[in-house]
Amino acid sequence: MMSQHFKNAVVDTALVGSVVLLLMFFYAPILTLVAFSFTSSRVLTFPIDGFSLQWYGELIRKPDFFPAVINSATVAAVSTLFASVLGTAGAIAWIRYQFRFQNLFRVVTFAPLLFPQLLLGVVMLLWFSVLGNWLNFSTGLVTVIIGHVVYITPFALVIVAVQVYGFDETLEDAARDAGASRWEVFREVTFPLLWPGIFSAAIFAFLLSWGNFYVSYSLSGTARTLPVFVYSGIAVGSSPIYPALATLNFVPALLLVGLAEFLRRRALKRQSTALSTS
Amino acid sequence: MATPIIDASHIIKDYGRVRALHGVSLEVGAGEFVALVGPSGCGKTTLLKILAGFEETSEGRLEIEGKDMRGVPAASRPTRMVFQKLALFPHKTVAQNIGFPLKLQRVGKAEIDRRVVSMLELMHLNLDYLDRFPAQLSGGEQQRVALARALISQPGVLLLDEPMSALDAKLKKSLQTELKKLHRELGTSFVLVTHDLEEAMMLADRICVMRAGRVVQIGTPTDIYYRPANMFVAGFIGETNFLPVDVSGALDGGLAVGSPLVAGEPAVMEAGNVSEFLGEGNKALLIRPESIGFLKGEPGPGHWMLTGVVDEYFLKGSTTQYRIRVAGLEAPVVMDLPGSFELPAEVGQEVRIGFEPARAFLLSE
Amino acid sequence: MKSQSKTWNDPILVAAVAPLAIVMLVFFLIPLAMTILLTFQTTQYYRLQWTWDLKIWTEIFSKPHYWTIMLRTVGMALVCVVISILIAFPTAYALTTRLKTYSAQIQILIIFAFLTDAVLKTFGWILVLDRQGVANWLLSYLGLGPEAMDILFTPTGTMIGMVYNLAVYPMFTIYLSLARIDRDLVLASYDAGASRIRTFFEVTLPLSRPGLYSGAVLVFVLSLGAFLEPKVLGGGTSPLASELIRQSFETRVNWPLGAALTIVLIAIGALTLALAAAFVFRRTPAARRELA
Numbered sequence: 032m033m034s035q036h037f038k039n040a041v042v043d044t045a046l047v048g049s050v051v052l053l054l055m056f057f058y059a060p061i062l063t064l065v066a067f068s069f070t071s072s073r074v075l076t077f078p079i080d081g082f083s084l085q086w087y088g089e090l091i092r093k094p095d096f097f098p099a100v101i102n103s104a105t106v107a108a109v110s111t112l113f114a115s116v117l118g119t120a121g122a123i124a125w126i127r128y129q130f131r132f133q134n135l136f137r138v139v140t141f142a143p144l145l146f147p148q149l150l151l152g153v154v155m156l157l158w159f160s161v162l163g164n165w166l167n168f169s170t171g172l173v174t175v176i177i178g179h180v181v182y183i184t185p186f187a188l189v190i191v192a193v194q195v196y197g198f199d200e201t202l203e204d205a206a207r208d209a210g211a212s213r214w215e216v217f218r219e220v221t222f223p224l225l226w227p228g229i230f231s232a233a234i235f236a237f238l239l240s241w242g243n244f245y246v247s248y249s250l251s252g253t254a255r256t257l258p259v260f261v262y263s264g265i266a267v268g269s270s271p272i273y274p275a276l277a278t279l280n281f282v283p284a285l286l287l288v289g290l291a292e293f294l295r296r297r298a299l300k301r302q303s304t305a306l307s308t309s
Numbered sequence: 310m311a312t313p314i315i316d317a318s319h320i321i322k323d324y325g326r327v328r329a330l331h332g333v334s335l336e337v338g339a340g341e342f343v344a345l346v347g348p349s350g351c352g353k354t355t356l357l358k359i360l361a362g363f364e365e366t367s368e369g370r371l372e373i374e375g376k377d378m379r380g381v382p383a384a385s386r387p388t389r390m391v392f393q394k395l396a397l398f399p400h401k402t403v404a405q406n407i408g409f410p411l412k413l414q415r416v417g418k419a420e421i422d423r424r425v426v427s428m429l430e431l432m433h434l435n436l437d438y439l440d441r442f443p444a445q446l447s448g449g450e451q452q453r454v455a456l457a458r459a460l461i462s463q464p465g466v467l468l469l470d471e472p473m474s475a476l477d478a479k480l481k482k483s484l485q486t487e488l489k490k491l492h493r494e495l496g497t498s499f500v501l502v503t504h505d506l507e508e509a510m511m512l513a514d515r516i517c518v519m520r521a522g523r524v525v526q527i528g529t530p531t532d533i534y535y536r537p538a539n540m541f542v543a544g545f546i547g548e549t550n551f552l553p554v555d556v557s558g559a560l561d562g563g564l565a566v567g568s569p570l571v572a573g574e575p576a577v578m579e580a581g582n583v584s585e586f587l588g589e590g591n592k593a594l595l596i597r598p599e600s601i602g603f604l605k606g607e608p609g610p611g612h613w614m615l616t617g618v619v620d621e622y623f624l625k626g627s628t629t630q631y632r633i634r635v636a637g638l639e640a641p642v643v644m645d646l647p648g649s650f651e652l653p654a655e656v657g658q659e660v661r662i663g664f665e666p667a668r669a670f671l672l673s674e
Numbered sequence: 675m676k677s678q679s680k681t682w683n684d685p686i687l688v689a690a691v692a693p694l695a696i697v698m699l700v701f702f703l704i705p706l707a708m709t710i711l712l713t714f715q716t717t718q719y720y721r722l723q724w725t726w727d728l729k730i731w732t733e734i735f736s737k738p739h740y741w742t743i744m745l746r747t748v749g750m751a752l753v754c755v756v757i758s759i760l761i762a763f764p765t766a767y768a769l770t771t772r773l774k775t776y777s778a779q780i781q782i783l784i785i786f787a788f789l790t791d792a793v794l795k796t797f798g799w800i801l802v803l804d805r806q807g808v809a810n811w812l813l814s815y816l817g818l819g820p821e822a823m824d825i826l827f828t829p830t831g832t833m834i835g836m837v838y839n840l841a842v843y844p845m846f847t848i849y850l851s852l853a854r855i856d857r858d859l860v861l862a863s864y865d866a867g868a869s870r871i872r873t874f875f876e877v878t879l880p881l882s883r884p885g886l887y888s889g890a891v892l893v894f895v896l897s898l899g900a901f902l903e904p905k906v907l908g909g910g911t912s913p914l915a916s917e918l919i920r921q922s923f924e925t926r927v928n929w930p931l932g933a934a935l936t937i938v939l940i941a942i943g944a945l946t947l948a949l950a951a952a953f954v955f956r957r958t959p960a961a962r963r964e965l966a
């Protein structure tokens with residue numbers, strides 16, 4: 032009996048321990064960056080020399096990263112919009128409909144997720160260069176946005192698809208029965224019920240785009256996004272302004288993830304009360 | 310009972326702040342077939358899981374085959390369970406599913422094969438099914454495979470949690486018959502959870518009626534049917550009529566009862582027709598639908614009469630059921646008459662109905 | 675889940691499918707086809723010539739240098755798959771069992787780390803793995819390593835970065851398939867006499883195969899394209915295929931060569947997956963039966 036309990040205790044400890052270790056692994060570089068952003072020294076060695084905000088000051092004094100932030104925000108906002116709309120339409124077609132060539136549609140819309148990002152960027156770069164030669168344009172923010180949409184839409188699609196999958200169509204029938212037109216059914220029932228999925232897909236899409244390096248690196252030409260800016264900076268030599276920049280960069284992501292979690296919980300609570308009263 | 314194979318006493322189970330069992334005691338004899346019945350949420354599954362070893366008791370003592378079961382994991386108990394949704398392993402074939410308990414006991418391959426085949430024969434399953442996966446079987450066949458898996462290691466007790474609730478009526482009937490035969494052949498103790506009292510009456514040696522985490526009554530099917538502990542048990546068992554009565558005192562070694570709703574002398578209820586659990590609260594006579602009939606003239610001696618209006622009738626083949634609305638009674642009186650070509654009364658017709666109170670059963674709420 | 679049958683005359687279907695299909699066609703499929711076509715061209719003086727010959731392909735097949743790098747890439751990818759799965763599985767398992775009550779919170783933490791800018795995280799790893807970085811400080815603080823470890827700018831550094839960036843994928847695919855396992859199946863196994871560990875190997879692990887396989891495929895495919903990690907954490911000492919491809923575009927401005935190497939990498943990836951799939955199907959009759 033004792034040994035049984037002992038075995039269980041060992042297994043439990045191992046399980047909890049593995050999660051703790053994994054979280055430490057995932058957060059090691061992130062927390063290190065945050066720690067280094069407050070160093071008062073010029074060299075990046077650990078333990079850090081002392082606490083100071085001087086590198087944040089440096090960032091404000093020399094805001095040459097700022098255009099990159101604007102670029103990143105623009106790219107992320109526009110790609111998110113496209114990825115969410117296309118992903119939602121695609122998810123409904125994936126799950127709710129049956130049509131000829133559906134499997135082909137599924138494969139083609141899912142494939143970019145299975146494609147190494149760098150190769151995706153390269154393949155698109157070749158295409159845009161050839162097109163650019165013919166039509167006389169060069170790569171820039173627009174091509175980055177197109178690249179992000181191709182890369183991010185499959186993620187958004189999968190997230191919305193999960194929501195579509197759990198969708199109870201009898202609710203739509205009920206709305207139709209109550210006299211709603213097709214558009215009204217969508218506006219009053221379908222969309223509100225899919226909203227949590229669409230919303231998380233949008234947040235996911237925004238952050239994927241915001242933090243994307245590979246696709247932007249291939250397609251941005253002379254217009255640099257924040258990750259590309261940081262990459263070219265650290266390729267030259269590391270400086271404590273990058274940890275400071277990184278720490279600032281975490282803030283919008285934290286806020287968005289927190290917001291998403293808050294909304295998810297609220298939706299869950301509502302659903303459970305709705306269930307218990309019905 | 311000589312030595313019970315299961316001896317559970319005063320079992321209490323708390324899920325956090327929810328108390329699912331409030332001190333349940335149950336004994337199951339060797340080779341006995343016990344059915345647990347009760348409304349949804351009364352704690353049947355919880356009790357079964359405690360017997361199987363999936364849940365620990367919060368308080369109370371559980372002995373199986375004379376050994377204390379505290380801390381004994383499910384794997385080491387002499388019980389085997391058939392799950393409500395069967396829980397057949399989707400990635401194992403029929404043969405692998407059935408042979409799984411033996412494989413865990415490190416029984417040799419040839420021996421496992423032999424016993425799996427004999428289980429299939431016992432369950433009247435086609436030998437071609439051995440290499441199929443559960444998803445390739447019908448519901449009834451899956452049921453048999455689940456039974457075979459539970460029985461192959463010859464457990465002392467078989468626990469069944471509503472194993473037939475998902476089957477259609479006809480299949481259910483044939484499996485019930487088989488289950489009963491199986492029980493007789495094997496001599497294993499069965500504990501069956503069911504919602505269906507008819508099923509419990511058909512199959513079980515004893516029935517344990519539960520309500521809100523407590524045992525209300527344990528007894529043979531005839532006990533439960535003819536001598537229910539209270540109105541809850543009686544009402545659970547099928548359609549019955551309750552006539553509220555007052556006890557006016559002891560008379561001739563029995564209890565004298567009367568009712569303002571009826572015409573007739575106060576009746577004397579002998580001890581045999583009075584519930585052992587008779588309490589202080591409201592009392593009623595339990596009258597089975599088959600013991601009421603239409604009255605042509607005045608009630609004879611020892612008979613009580615009610616007057617009412619026919620509310621509805623149903624032809625049920627061998628019987629005809631009438632529902633009679635009686636002033637002062639909330640529910641209509643239900644009567645089962647032998648089926649006949651001519652209907653004795655029409656809807657809306659005023660009728661007299663009668664019964665013998667001394668043959669009814671006196672119980673409290 | 676019932677689904678509605680639709681024909682292509684239905685404007686709703688066209689509205690739902692067409693935009694995404696067109697985006698994928700124009701910006702994914704056509705570029706891919708284009709890449710294949712490009713491999714039959716040549717460059718002269720850094721300019722593309724539409725020549726239609728097999729020059730590039732003969733070059734690729736005659737230079738072992740390319741194949742060494744390709745093989746190294748596949749090797750690294752396979753190692754990355756194994757390590758990622760080994761790291762991901764216990765966590766996914768814990769989130770469906772022991773830590774179920776906290777699984778939402780832990781998942782949020784993991785997603786947040788995953789969604790953070792990859793360049794920044796990779797840079798963070800430099801600071802961790804550096805000779806004077808956090809890891810070495812921690813080791814000497816604990817009295818474990820008298821000598822500083824040189825992980826940075828070695829293949830080990832590359833591997834740490836790759837696992838770091840990819841282990842999340844199998845974690846979620848495995849989590850999803852574990853969460854779908856009916857709890858009664860586990861109880862039924864206990865009931866049949868199996869211990870916790872035995873139940874894990876007989877029931878839980880086999881039933882988590884879909885998540886295991888799809889996670890492995892994702893890690894494998896995505897690690898074929900690893901670029902940041904070998905460059906930044908590996909220090910470029912043992913380049914992987916992506917570096918080779920970048921160089922042929924950027925340094926040598928040889929598009930046909932870059933295109934051909936891209937196709938080779940994709941082909942190697944597809945071939946490895948096909949072999950793995952054949953192996954898996956041969957091993958498990960259940961999977962084979964499902965297909966039949």
Ligand SMILES: Nc1ncnc2c1ncn2[C@@H]1O[C@H](COP(=O)(O)OP(=O)(O)OP(=O)(O)O)[C@@H](O)[C@H]1O
Pocket residue numbers: 324325327328329347348349350351352353354355356504
């Ligand atoms: N894991 C649990 N956590 C909290 N409460 C529980 C849990 N399992 C059961 N309960 C509660 O315990 C009570 C008894 O549940 P149980 O499943 O035993 O009912 P039951 O008699 O089997 O019902 P049914 O006939 O519907 O299957 C219920 O009120 C239920 O809500």
Ligand SMILES: [Mg+2]
Pocket residue numbers: 353354355
């Ligand atoms: Mg139950």
